[in-house]
Amino acid sequence: MxxxxxxxxxxxxxxxxxxxxxxxxxxxxxxxxxxxxxxxxxxxxxxxxxxxxxxxxxxxxxxxxxxxxxxxxxxxxxxxxxxxxxxxxxxxxxxxxxxxxxxxxxxxxxxxxxxxxxxxxxxxxxxxxxxxxxxxxxxxxxxxxxxxxxxxxxxxxxxxxxxxxxxxxxxxxxxxxxxxxxxxxxxxxxxxxxxxxxxxxxxxxxxxxxxxxxxxxxxxxxxxxxxxxxxxxxxxxxxxxxxxxxxxxxxxxxxxxxxxxxxxxxxxxxxxxxxGNGSTSDAKVIAIGSGSQKMNYTTRAVHFGKNSDSQMITRAVMREQATAIINGVTKIEHGATKANGEQTEKVLMLSPKARGDANPILLIDEDDVTAGHAASVGQVNPEQIYYLMSRGITKEEAERLIIYGFLAPVVADIPLEKLQQQLQTLVEGKLGQ
Incomplete structure:
Protein backbone atom coordinates (compact mmCIF):
# COMPACT_ATOMS: atom_id res chain seq x y z
CA MET A 1 0.00 0.00 0.00
CA GLY A 276 4.11 -5.07 -35.71
CA ASN A 277 6.81 -6.00 -38.18
CA GLY A 278 8.35 -2.91 -39.76
CA SER A 279 6.82 -0.60 -37.15
CA THR A 280 8.72 2.59 -36.27
CA SER A 281 8.82 5.16 -33.49
CA ASP A 282 10.59 8.53 -33.39
CA ALA A 283 10.48 10.46 -30.09
CA LYS A 284 11.90 13.94 -29.54
CA VAL A 285 11.62 15.56 -26.09
CA ILE A 286 12.85 18.88 -24.73
CA ALA A 287 12.53 19.97 -21.11
CA ILE A 288 13.52 23.07 -19.17
CA GLY A 289 13.60 23.09 -15.39
CA SER A 290 13.87 26.09 -13.10
CA GLY A 291 13.41 27.06 -9.47
CA SER A 292 13.16 24.02 -7.22
CA GLN A 293 11.30 21.82 -9.71
CA LYS A 294 11.53 18.05 -9.52
CA MET A 295 11.13 16.21 -12.80
CA ASN A 296 11.16 12.60 -13.96
CA TYR A 297 10.95 11.97 -17.71
CA THR A 298 10.92 8.50 -19.25
CA THR A 299 10.94 7.76 -22.97
CA ARG A 300 10.46 4.09 -23.81
CA ALA A 301 10.35 1.81 -26.83
CA VAL A 302 9.41 -1.87 -26.56
CA HIS A 303 10.13 -3.93 -29.68
CA PHE A 304 8.09 -7.02 -30.51
CA GLY A 305 7.99 -6.74 -34.31
CA LYS A 306 10.71 -7.85 -36.68
CA ASN A 307 12.58 -5.02 -38.46
CA SER A 308 11.08 -2.51 -36.03
CA ASP A 309 12.95 0.74 -35.46
CA SER A 310 12.95 3.25 -32.59
CA GLN A 311 14.76 6.56 -32.26
CA MET A 312 14.79 8.75 -29.11
CA ILE A 313 16.29 12.18 -28.54
CA THR A 314 15.90 13.98 -25.21
CA ARG A 315 17.36 17.42 -24.43
CA ALA A 316 16.98 18.96 -20.98
CA VAL A 317 18.21 22.31 -19.65
CA MET A 318 18.35 22.79 -15.87
CA ARG A 319 18.50 26.17 -14.13
CA GLU A 320 18.75 27.29 -10.50
CA GLN A 321 18.00 24.33 -8.17
CA ALA A 322 15.95 22.22 -10.57
CA THR A 323 16.53 18.47 -10.65
CA ALA A 324 15.67 16.03 -13.43
CA ILE A 325 15.87 12.30 -13.94
CA ILE A 326 15.97 11.51 -17.67
CA ASN A 327 15.34 7.85 -18.52
CA GLY A 328 15.63 6.30 -21.95
CA VAL A 329 14.55 2.66 -22.14
CA THR A 330 14.92 0.46 -25.22
CA LYS A 331 13.56 -3.07 -24.77
CA ILE A 332 13.96 -5.59 -27.59
CA GLU A 333 11.95 -8.73 -26.92
CA HIS A 334 12.90 -12.25 -27.99
CA GLY A 335 11.82 -12.78 -31.59
CA ALA A 336 12.16 -9.13 -32.65
CA THR A 337 14.93 -9.96 -35.13
CA LYS A 338 16.54 -7.16 -37.16
CA ALA A 339 15.15 -4.60 -34.71
CA ASN A 340 17.05 -1.35 -34.25
CA GLY A 341 16.88 0.93 -31.21
CA GLU A 342 18.88 4.13 -30.79
CA GLN A 343 18.64 6.70 -28.01
CA THR A 344 20.36 9.89 -26.87
CA GLU A 345 19.87 11.82 -23.62
CA LYS A 346 21.68 15.10 -22.99
CA VAL A 347 21.35 17.42 -20.01
CA LEU A 348 22.75 20.95 -19.91
CA MET A 349 23.09 22.55 -16.47
CA LEU A 350 23.20 26.33 -16.16
CA SER A 351 23.71 26.48 -12.40
CA PRO A 352 26.06 24.70 -9.96
CA LYS A 353 22.99 23.80 -7.86
CA ALA A 354 21.04 22.28 -10.74
CA ARG A 355 21.05 18.51 -11.13
CA GLY A 356 20.52 16.30 -14.13
CA ASP A 357 20.73 12.52 -14.30
CA ALA A 358 20.65 10.81 -17.71
CA ASN A 359 19.99 7.06 -17.60
CA PRO A 360 20.19 5.19 -20.93
CA ILE A 361 18.91 1.64 -20.53
CA LEU A 362 19.13 -1.15 -23.12
CA LEU A 363 17.33 -4.44 -22.42
CA ILE A 364 18.05 -6.89 -25.23
CA ASP A 365 16.55 -10.40 -25.39
CA GLU A 366 17.40 -11.10 -29.03
CA ASP A 367 20.76 -11.60 -30.75
CA ASP A 368 20.12 -10.45 -34.30
CA VAL A 369 19.52 -6.76 -33.55
CA THR A 370 21.30 -3.39 -33.44
CA ALA A 371 21.02 -0.94 -30.56
CA GLY A 372 22.95 1.98 -29.17
CA HIS A 373 22.82 4.83 -26.73
CA ALA A 374 24.56 8.05 -25.82
CA ALA A 375 24.19 10.21 -22.73
CA SER A 376 25.86 13.32 -21.40
CA VAL A 377 25.44 15.72 -18.50
CA GLY A 378 27.43 18.93 -18.29
CA GLN A 379 27.61 22.69 -18.40
CA VAL A 380 27.90 25.05 -21.36
CA ASN A 381 31.21 24.41 -23.11
CA PRO A 382 33.54 27.38 -22.37
CA GLU A 383 35.44 26.77 -25.62
CA GLN A 384 32.24 27.29 -27.60
CA ILE A 385 31.57 30.49 -25.66
CA TYR A 386 35.11 31.71 -26.36
CA TYR A 387 34.83 30.92 -30.06
CA LEU A 388 31.59 32.88 -30.46
CA MET A 389 32.90 35.80 -28.41
CA SER A 390 35.97 35.90 -30.66
CA ARG A 391 33.54 36.60 -33.51
CA GLY A 392 32.20 39.70 -31.76
CA ILE A 393 29.23 38.08 -29.96
CA THR A 394 28.58 38.94 -26.31
CA LYS A 395 28.86 36.22 -23.68
CA GLU A 396 25.10 36.34 -22.94
CA GLU A 397 24.22 36.08 -26.62
CA ALA A 398 26.74 33.26 -27.08
CA GLU A 399 25.15 31.25 -24.26
CA ARG A 400 21.70 31.86 -25.71
CA LEU A 401 22.76 30.64 -29.17
CA ILE A 402 24.35 27.50 -27.74
CA ILE A 403 21.25 26.67 -25.68
CA TYR A 404 18.92 27.21 -28.66
CA GLY A 405 21.14 25.01 -30.80
CA PHE A 406 21.01 22.38 -28.07
CA LEU A 407 17.19 22.39 -28.14
CA ALA A 408 16.75 22.87 -31.89
CA PRO A 409 16.20 19.18 -32.86
CA VAL A 410 12.77 19.30 -31.22
CA VAL A 411 11.69 22.93 -31.61
CA ALA A 412 12.14 22.83 -35.37
CA ASP A 413 9.84 19.80 -35.71
CA ILE A 414 6.72 21.34 -34.12
CA PRO A 415 4.12 21.01 -36.92
CA LEU A 416 2.15 24.21 -36.19
CA GLU A 417 3.85 27.56 -36.72
CA LYS A 418 1.96 29.27 -33.90
CA LEU A 419 2.79 26.46 -31.49
CA GLN A 420 6.42 26.54 -32.57
CA GLN A 421 6.51 30.28 -31.87
CA GLN A 422 4.88 29.73 -28.50
CA LEU A 423 7.44 27.07 -27.59
CA GLN A 424 10.25 29.43 -28.61
CA THR A 425 8.75 32.14 -26.38
CA LEU A 426 8.45 29.66 -23.50
CA VAL A 427 12.08 28.64 -23.91
CA GLU A 428 13.16 32.28 -23.80
CA GLY A 429 11.02 32.93 -20.72
CA LYS A 430 12.22 29.89 -18.80
CA LEU A 431 15.84 30.68 -19.59
CA GLY A 432 15.42 34.29 -18.51
CA GLN A 433 16.40 35.63 -21.90
Whole structure:
Protein backbone atom coordinates (compact mmCIF):
# COMPACT_ATOMS: atom_id res chain seq x y z
CA MET A 1 0.00 0.00 0.00
CA UNK A 2 1.06 3.61 -0.51
CA UNK A 3 1.04 6.47 1.93
CA UNK A 4 -2.04 7.84 0.16
CA UNK A 5 -4.87 5.92 1.79
CA UNK A 6 -7.72 8.39 1.27
CA UNK A 7 -9.21 8.46 -2.22
CA UNK A 8 -9.98 11.92 -3.66
CA UNK A 9 -13.68 11.15 -4.18
CA UNK A 10 -16.32 8.80 -2.76
CA UNK A 11 -17.80 6.12 -5.07
CA UNK A 12 -21.36 7.43 -4.71
CA UNK A 13 -20.26 10.98 -5.59
CA UNK A 14 -18.41 9.70 -8.65
CA UNK A 15 -21.40 7.64 -9.77
CA UNK A 16 -23.81 10.55 -9.33
CA UNK A 17 -21.53 12.83 -11.33
CA UNK A 18 -21.25 10.32 -14.16
CA UNK A 19 -25.01 9.81 -14.37
CA UNK A 20 -25.72 13.55 -14.23
CA UNK A 21 -23.27 14.07 -17.10
CA UNK A 22 -25.34 11.69 -19.22
CA UNK A 23 -22.62 9.09 -19.53
CA UNK A 24 -23.55 5.58 -20.70
CA UNK A 25 -23.98 2.89 -18.04
CA UNK A 26 -20.84 1.01 -19.10
CA UNK A 27 -18.71 4.10 -18.48
CA UNK A 28 -20.28 4.82 -15.11
CA UNK A 29 -19.62 1.24 -14.04
CA UNK A 30 -16.06 1.43 -15.36
CA UNK A 31 -15.37 4.60 -13.36
CA UNK A 32 -16.68 3.17 -10.09
CA UNK A 33 -14.75 -0.07 -10.53
CA UNK A 34 -11.54 1.86 -11.29
CA UNK A 35 -11.97 3.91 -8.11
CA UNK A 36 -12.37 0.77 -6.02
CA UNK A 37 -9.27 -0.67 -7.68
CA UNK A 38 -7.29 2.50 -6.91
CA UNK A 39 -7.65 1.83 -3.18
CA UNK A 40 -5.67 -1.41 -3.64
CA UNK A 41 -2.89 -0.19 -5.94
CA UNK A 42 0.48 1.47 -5.17
CA UNK A 43 1.96 4.57 -6.71
CA UNK A 44 4.35 3.87 -9.60
CA UNK A 45 7.97 3.30 -8.66
CA UNK A 46 9.98 5.95 -10.49
CA UNK A 47 13.71 5.82 -11.06
CA UNK A 48 15.47 7.86 -8.33
CA UNK A 49 12.29 9.85 -7.59
CA UNK A 50 10.11 9.68 -4.48
CA UNK A 51 6.78 10.64 -6.00
CA UNK A 52 5.04 9.87 -2.70
CA UNK A 53 6.64 13.05 -1.34
CA UNK A 54 5.03 15.22 -4.00
CA UNK A 55 1.83 17.18 -3.46
CA UNK A 56 -0.76 14.69 -4.74
CA UNK A 57 -3.71 15.74 -2.60
CA UNK A 58 -5.98 17.93 -4.73
CA UNK A 59 -7.57 16.19 -7.71
CA UNK A 60 -10.58 18.51 -7.69
CA UNK A 61 -14.27 17.66 -7.52
CA UNK A 62 -16.06 15.84 -10.39
CA UNK A 63 -18.43 18.03 -12.39
CA UNK A 64 -22.16 17.54 -11.81
CA UNK A 65 -24.12 17.90 -15.04
CA UNK A 66 -23.11 18.58 -18.62
CA UNK A 67 -20.73 21.43 -19.36
CA UNK A 68 -21.80 24.90 -20.42
CA UNK A 69 -20.35 25.13 -23.92
CA UNK A 70 -21.58 28.71 -24.27
CA UNK A 71 -19.04 30.13 -21.83
CA UNK A 72 -16.60 32.70 -23.13
CA UNK A 73 -13.20 31.50 -24.33
CA UNK A 74 -10.50 33.07 -22.12
CA UNK A 75 -8.01 35.47 -23.68
CA UNK A 76 -5.12 33.13 -22.84
CA UNK A 77 -6.62 30.61 -25.30
CA UNK A 78 -7.44 33.19 -27.97
CA UNK A 79 -3.80 34.23 -27.96
CA UNK A 80 -2.80 30.74 -29.09
CA UNK A 81 -5.32 30.14 -31.85
CA UNK A 82 -7.75 32.04 -34.08
CA UNK A 83 -11.12 30.50 -33.22
CA UNK A 84 -12.75 31.90 -36.37
CA UNK A 85 -10.17 30.49 -38.76
CA UNK A 86 -9.32 27.24 -36.98
CA UNK A 87 -11.53 24.51 -38.42
CA UNK A 88 -10.32 21.52 -36.42
CA UNK A 89 -10.06 22.46 -32.77
CA UNK A 90 -11.15 21.38 -29.29
CA UNK A 91 -10.80 23.68 -26.28
CA UNK A 92 -11.21 22.25 -22.79
CA UNK A 93 -11.46 24.51 -19.77
CA UNK A 94 -10.97 22.68 -16.48
CA UNK A 95 -13.24 19.64 -16.53
CA UNK A 96 -15.08 20.02 -19.83
CA UNK A 97 -14.86 20.95 -23.49
CA UNK A 98 -16.16 24.46 -24.21
CA UNK A 99 -15.40 24.61 -27.95
CA UNK A 100 -15.42 21.84 -30.57
CA UNK A 101 -15.13 22.23 -34.31
CA UNK A 102 -14.42 19.82 -37.16
CA UNK A 103 -14.34 20.83 -40.83
CA UNK A 104 -17.17 19.55 -42.99
CA UNK A 105 -14.83 17.84 -45.47
CA UNK A 106 -13.16 15.75 -42.75
CA UNK A 107 -16.52 14.85 -41.23
CA UNK A 108 -17.68 13.71 -44.68
CA UNK A 109 -14.71 11.33 -44.82
CA UNK A 110 -15.80 9.70 -41.57
CA UNK A 111 -13.29 11.43 -39.30
CA UNK A 112 -14.45 11.85 -35.70
CA UNK A 113 -12.88 14.63 -33.65
CA UNK A 114 -14.74 15.55 -30.49
CA UNK A 115 -14.36 15.50 -26.73
CA UNK A 116 -14.22 12.03 -25.25
CA UNK A 117 -17.32 12.50 -23.07
CA UNK A 118 -19.42 13.29 -26.15
CA UNK A 119 -17.82 10.42 -28.07
CA UNK A 120 -18.72 7.98 -25.27
CA UNK A 121 -22.37 9.00 -25.68
CA UNK A 122 -22.51 9.21 -29.49
CA UNK A 123 -19.94 6.59 -30.53
CA UNK A 124 -20.08 4.29 -27.54
CA UNK A 125 -19.21 1.03 -29.29
CA UNK A 126 -16.12 2.54 -30.89
CA UNK A 127 -14.88 4.22 -27.71
CA UNK A 128 -15.53 1.16 -25.56
CA UNK A 129 -13.54 -0.98 -28.03
CA UNK A 130 -10.33 1.05 -27.56
CA UNK A 131 -10.54 2.90 -24.23
CA UNK A 132 -7.96 1.70 -21.63
CA UNK A 133 -6.50 -0.86 -24.06
CA UNK A 134 -3.11 0.88 -24.31
CA UNK A 135 -2.76 2.37 -20.82
CA UNK A 136 -4.38 -0.18 -18.56
CA UNK A 137 -6.52 0.90 -15.60
CA UNK A 138 -4.90 -1.65 -13.30
CA UNK A 139 -1.27 -0.59 -13.83
CA UNK A 140 -0.95 1.56 -10.70
CA UNK A 141 -2.73 4.04 -8.46
CA UNK A 142 -2.38 6.91 -10.93
CA UNK A 143 -3.81 5.03 -13.92
CA UNK A 144 -6.71 3.72 -11.82
CA UNK A 145 -7.53 7.19 -10.49
CA UNK A 146 -7.34 8.56 -14.02
CA UNK A 147 -9.77 5.91 -15.32
CA UNK A 148 -12.13 6.83 -12.52
CA UNK A 149 -11.93 10.62 -12.78
CA UNK A 150 -10.91 11.67 -16.32
CA UNK A 151 -12.85 14.59 -17.71
CA UNK A 152 -13.38 16.18 -21.12
CA UNK A 153 -10.59 14.78 -23.25
CA UNK A 154 -10.33 14.06 -26.97
CA UNK A 155 -11.49 11.26 -29.26
CA UNK A 156 -9.85 11.30 -32.68
CA UNK A 157 -10.80 8.55 -35.12
CA UNK A 158 -9.35 8.40 -38.63
CA UNK A 159 -10.92 5.79 -40.94
CA UNK A 160 -8.96 3.43 -43.17
CA UNK A 161 -7.01 5.06 -46.03
CA UNK A 162 -7.93 8.62 -44.97
CA UNK A 163 -4.96 11.00 -45.05
CA UNK A 164 -5.44 14.31 -43.24
CA UNK A 165 -3.18 17.06 -44.49
CA UNK A 166 -3.89 19.70 -41.80
CA UNK A 167 -3.09 19.31 -38.09
CA UNK A 168 -5.92 18.79 -35.61
CA UNK A 169 -5.43 20.73 -32.40
CA UNK A 170 -6.69 20.80 -28.83
CA UNK A 171 -6.01 23.21 -25.97
CA UNK A 172 -6.41 22.21 -22.33
CA UNK A 173 -6.72 25.08 -19.86
CA UNK A 174 -6.85 24.81 -16.08
CA UNK A 175 -7.74 27.93 -14.08
CA UNK A 176 -9.97 26.48 -11.33
CA UNK A 177 -8.31 24.47 -8.55
CA UNK A 178 -11.67 23.05 -7.46
CA UNK A 179 -12.41 21.26 -10.74
CA UNK A 180 -11.05 17.93 -11.91
CA UNK A 181 -8.46 18.49 -14.64
CA UNK A 182 -7.64 15.11 -16.16
CA UNK A 183 -8.13 14.98 -19.95
CA UNK A 184 -7.96 11.59 -21.67
CA UNK A 185 -6.76 11.64 -25.28
CA UNK A 186 -7.74 8.61 -27.37
CA UNK A 187 -6.50 8.46 -30.99
CA UNK A 188 -7.33 5.63 -33.40
CA UNK A 189 -5.66 5.70 -36.81
CA UNK A 190 -6.98 2.87 -38.95
CA UNK A 191 -4.93 1.07 -41.61
CA UNK A 192 -3.00 3.28 -44.06
CA UNK A 193 -4.35 6.51 -42.59
CA UNK A 194 -2.32 9.59 -41.70
CA UNK A 195 -2.90 12.36 -39.16
CA UNK A 196 -1.09 15.05 -37.16
CA UNK A 197 -2.45 15.87 -33.73
CA UNK A 198 -1.21 18.80 -31.62
CA UNK A 199 -2.20 19.76 -28.09
CA UNK A 200 -1.26 22.42 -25.59
CA UNK A 201 -1.66 22.41 -21.79
CA UNK A 202 -1.79 25.83 -20.13
CA UNK A 203 -2.64 27.33 -16.74
CA UNK A 204 -4.52 30.44 -15.72
CA UNK A 205 -4.53 31.95 -12.24
CA UNK A 206 -4.91 29.12 -9.73
CA UNK A 207 -5.85 29.81 -6.12
CA UNK A 208 -4.56 26.49 -4.80
CA UNK A 209 -2.35 23.58 -5.92
CA UNK A 210 -3.93 20.98 -8.20
CA UNK A 211 -2.93 17.62 -9.70
CA UNK A 212 -3.16 17.00 -13.43
CA UNK A 213 -3.39 13.23 -13.97
CA UNK A 214 -3.57 12.74 -17.73
CA UNK A 215 -3.37 9.88 -20.23
CA UNK A 216 -2.95 9.71 -24.01
CA UNK A 217 -3.59 6.43 -25.86
CA UNK A 218 -2.66 6.14 -29.54
CA UNK A 219 -3.58 3.12 -31.67
CA UNK A 220 -1.63 3.03 -34.95
CA UNK A 221 -2.94 0.30 -37.22
CA UNK A 222 -1.11 -1.31 -40.15
CA UNK A 223 0.55 1.21 -42.44
CA UNK A 224 -0.85 4.21 -40.55
CA UNK A 225 1.23 7.25 -39.58
CA UNK A 226 0.56 9.47 -36.57
CA UNK A 227 2.44 12.59 -35.55
CA UNK A 228 1.69 13.63 -31.97
CA UNK A 229 3.02 16.99 -30.79
CA UNK A 230 2.38 18.37 -27.31
CA UNK A 231 3.54 21.30 -25.18
CA UNK A 232 2.92 21.35 -21.42
CA UNK A 233 3.12 24.82 -19.91
CA UNK A 234 1.46 24.40 -16.51
CA UNK A 235 2.16 26.66 -13.54
CA UNK A 236 4.12 25.91 -10.37
CA UNK A 237 0.84 25.18 -8.59
CA UNK A 238 0.17 22.23 -10.90
CA UNK A 239 1.70 18.80 -10.38
CA UNK A 240 1.73 17.23 -13.85
CA UNK A 241 1.47 13.42 -14.12
CA UNK A 242 1.17 12.17 -17.70
CA UNK A 243 1.23 8.80 -19.43
CA UNK A 244 1.48 8.79 -23.23
CA UNK A 245 1.56 5.46 -24.99
CA UNK A 246 1.12 4.07 -28.48
CA UNK A 247 0.75 0.58 -29.93
CA UNK A 248 1.99 0.36 -33.52
CA UNK A 249 1.03 -2.42 -35.92
CA UNK A 250 2.81 -3.67 -39.08
CA UNK A 251 4.56 -0.86 -40.98
CA UNK A 252 2.88 1.77 -38.80
CA UNK A 253 4.70 4.84 -37.49
CA UNK A 254 4.37 7.11 -34.46
CA UNK A 255 6.27 10.36 -34.08
CA UNK A 256 6.32 12.07 -30.68
CA UNK A 257 7.33 15.74 -30.36
CA UNK A 258 7.17 16.85 -26.74
CA UNK A 259 7.91 20.16 -25.04
CA UNK A 260 7.99 19.92 -21.23
CA UNK A 261 7.81 23.57 -20.16
CA UNK A 262 6.04 23.19 -16.81
CA UNK A 263 6.95 25.26 -13.75
CA UNK A 264 5.82 22.62 -11.23
CA UNK A 265 6.83 19.06 -10.40
CA UNK A 266 6.43 16.80 -13.43
CA UNK A 267 6.34 13.09 -14.20
CA UNK A 268 5.87 11.92 -17.78
CA UNK A 269 6.18 8.51 -19.36
CA UNK A 270 6.11 8.40 -23.17
CA UNK A 271 6.14 4.86 -24.57
CA UNK A 272 5.92 3.17 -27.95
CA UNK A 273 5.00 -0.50 -28.19
CA UNK A 274 6.34 -1.66 -31.55
CA UNK A 275 4.03 -4.62 -31.95
CA GLY A 276 4.11 -5.07 -35.71
CA ASN A 277 6.81 -6.00 -38.18
CA GLY A 278 8.35 -2.91 -39.76
CA SER A 279 6.82 -0.60 -37.15
CA THR A 280 8.72 2.59 -36.27
CA SER A 281 8.82 5.16 -33.49
CA ASP A 282 10.59 8.53 -33.39
CA ALA A 283 10.48 10.46 -30.09
CA LYS A 284 11.90 13.94 -29.54
CA VAL A 285 11.62 15.56 -26.09
CA ILE A 286 12.85 18.88 -24.73
CA ALA A 287 12.53 19.97 -21.11
CA ILE A 288 13.52 23.07 -19.17
CA GLY A 289 13.60 23.09 -15.39
CA SER A 290 13.87 26.09 -13.10
CA GLY A 291 13.41 27.06 -9.47
CA SER A 292 13.16 24.02 -7.22
CA GLN A 293 11.30 21.82 -9.71
CA LYS A 294 11.53 18.05 -9.52
CA MET A 295 11.13 16.21 -12.80
CA ASN A 296 11.16 12.60 -13.96
CA TYR A 297 10.95 11.97 -17.71
CA THR A 298 10.92 8.50 -19.25
CA THR A 299 10.94 7.76 -22.97
CA ARG A 300 10.46 4.09 -23.81
CA ALA A 301 10.35 1.81 -26.83
CA VAL A 302 9.41 -1.87 -26.56
CA HIS A 303 10.13 -3.93 -29.68
CA PHE A 304 8.09 -7.02 -30.51
CA GLY A 305 7.99 -6.74 -34.31
CA LYS A 306 10.71 -7.85 -36.68
CA ASN A 307 12.58 -5.02 -38.46
CA SER A 308 11.08 -2.51 -36.03
CA ASP A 309 12.95 0.74 -35.46
CA SER A 310 12.95 3.25 -32.59
CA GLN A 311 14.76 6.56 -32.26
CA MET A 312 14.79 8.75 -29.11
CA ILE A 313 16.29 12.18 -28.54
CA THR A 314 15.90 13.98 -25.21
CA ARG A 315 17.36 17.42 -24.43
CA ALA A 316 16.98 18.96 -20.98
CA VAL A 317 18.21 22.31 -19.65
CA MET A 318 18.35 22.79 -15.87
CA ARG A 319 18.50 26.17 -14.13
CA GLU A 320 18.75 27.29 -10.50
CA GLN A 321 18.00 24.33 -8.17
CA ALA A 322 15.95 22.22 -10.57
CA THR A 323 16.53 18.47 -10.65
CA ALA A 324 15.67 16.03 -13.43
CA ILE A 325 15.87 12.30 -13.94
CA ILE A 326 15.97 11.51 -17.67
CA ASN A 327 15.34 7.85 -18.52
CA GLY A 328 15.63 6.30 -21.95
CA VAL A 329 14.55 2.66 -22.14
CA THR A 330 14.92 0.46 -25.22
CA LYS A 331 13.56 -3.07 -24.77
CA ILE A 332 13.96 -5.59 -27.59
CA GLU A 333 11.95 -8.73 -26.92
CA HIS A 334 12.90 -12.25 -27.99
CA GLY A 335 11.82 -12.78 -31.59
CA ALA A 336 12.16 -9.13 -32.65
CA THR A 337 14.93 -9.96 -35.13
CA LYS A 338 16.54 -7.16 -37.16
CA ALA A 339 15.15 -4.60 -34.71
CA ASN A 340 17.05 -1.35 -34.25
CA GLY A 341 16.88 0.93 -31.21
CA GLU A 342 18.88 4.13 -30.79
CA GLN A 343 18.64 6.70 -28.01
CA THR A 344 20.36 9.89 -26.87
CA GLU A 345 19.87 11.82 -23.62
CA LYS A 346 21.68 15.10 -22.99
CA VAL A 347 21.35 17.42 -20.01
CA LEU A 348 22.75 20.95 -19.91
CA MET A 349 23.09 22.55 -16.47
CA LEU A 350 23.20 26.33 -16.16
CA SER A 351 23.71 26.48 -12.40
CA PRO A 352 26.06 24.70 -9.96
CA LYS A 353 22.99 23.80 -7.86
CA ALA A 354 21.04 22.28 -10.74
CA ARG A 355 21.05 18.51 -11.13
CA GLY A 356 20.52 16.30 -14.13
CA ASP A 357 20.73 12.52 -14.30
CA ALA A 358 20.65 10.81 -17.71
CA ASN A 359 19.99 7.06 -17.60
CA PRO A 360 20.19 5.19 -20.93
CA ILE A 361 18.91 1.64 -20.53
CA LEU A 362 19.13 -1.15 -23.12
CA LEU A 363 17.33 -4.44 -22.42
CA ILE A 364 18.05 -6.89 -25.23
CA ASP A 365 16.55 -10.40 -25.39
CA GLU A 366 17.40 -11.10 -29.03
CA ASP A 367 20.76 -11.60 -30.75
CA ASP A 368 20.12 -10.45 -34.30
CA VAL A 369 19.52 -6.76 -33.55
CA THR A 370 21.30 -3.39 -33.44
CA ALA A 371 21.02 -0.94 -30.56
CA GLY A 372 22.95 1.98 -29.17
CA HIS A 373 22.82 4.83 -26.73
CA ALA A 374 24.56 8.05 -25.82
CA ALA A 375 24.19 10.21 -22.73
CA SER A 376 25.86 13.32 -21.40
CA VAL A 377 25.44 15.72 -18.50
CA GLY A 378 27.43 18.93 -18.29
CA GLN A 379 27.61 22.69 -18.40
CA VAL A 380 27.90 25.05 -21.36
CA ASN A 381 31.21 24.41 -23.11
CA PRO A 382 33.54 27.38 -22.37
CA GLU A 383 35.44 26.77 -25.62
CA GLN A 384 32.24 27.29 -27.60
CA ILE A 385 31.57 30.49 -25.66
CA TYR A 386 35.11 31.71 -26.36
CA TYR A 387 34.83 30.92 -30.06
CA LEU A 388 31.59 32.88 -30.46
CA MET A 389 32.90 35.80 -28.41
CA SER A 390 35.97 35.90 -30.66
CA ARG A 391 33.54 36.60 -33.51
CA GLY A 392 32.20 39.70 -31.76
CA ILE A 393 29.23 38.08 -29.96
CA THR A 394 28.58 38.94 -26.31
CA LYS A 395 28.86 36.22 -23.68
CA GLU A 396 25.10 36.34 -22.94
CA GLU A 397 24.22 36.08 -26.62
CA ALA A 398 26.74 33.26 -27.08
CA GLU A 399 25.15 31.25 -24.26
CA ARG A 400 21.70 31.86 -25.71
CA LEU A 401 22.76 30.64 -29.17
CA ILE A 402 24.35 27.50 -27.74
CA ILE A 403 21.25 26.67 -25.68
CA TYR A 404 18.92 27.21 -28.66
CA GLY A 405 21.14 25.01 -30.80
CA PHE A 406 21.01 22.38 -28.07
CA LEU A 407 17.19 22.39 -28.14
CA ALA A 408 16.75 22.87 -31.89
CA PRO A 409 16.20 19.18 -32.86
CA VAL A 410 12.77 19.30 -31.22
CA VAL A 411 11.69 22.93 -31.61
CA ALA A 412 12.14 22.83 -35.37
CA ASP A 413 9.84 19.80 -35.71
CA ILE A 414 6.72 21.34 -34.12
CA PRO A 415 4.12 21.01 -36.92
CA LEU A 416 2.15 24.21 -36.19
CA GLU A 417 3.85 27.56 -36.72
CA LYS A 418 1.96 29.27 -33.90
CA LEU A 419 2.79 26.46 -31.49
CA GLN A 420 6.42 26.54 -32.57
CA GLN A 421 6.51 30.28 -31.87
CA GLN A 422 4.88 29.73 -28.50
CA LEU A 423 7.44 27.07 -27.59
CA GLN A 424 10.25 29.43 -28.61
CA THR A 425 8.75 32.14 -26.38
CA LEU A 426 8.45 29.66 -23.50
CA VAL A 427 12.08 28.64 -23.91
CA GLU A 428 13.16 32.28 -23.80
CA GLY A 429 11.02 32.93 -20.72
CA LYS A 430 12.22 29.89 -18.80
CA LEU A 431 15.84 30.68 -19.59
CA GLY A 432 15.42 34.29 -18.51
CA GLN A 433 16.40 35.63 -21.90
Missing amino acids: TTQTVLPVEPDVLKTASVSNGEPAWLTESRVNALKLAAELPLPQLEKTRIDRWNLQNYGTPRQGKADVAQEIPEIVSALVDLKEQSNLIVQRNSAAVFTKLSADLAAKGVIFTDLETAAREHGDLVQKYLYTVVKTEENLLTALHSAMWSGGVFLYVPKNVEIEVPLQSIFLVDDSKSVFAPHVLIVAEANSRVTYVDNYISGDLSDPIVHNGVAEVIVQAGAKVQFATVHDLSEKTTDLTYRRSVIENDGRIEWIIGEMNAGDTMSDTSSVLK
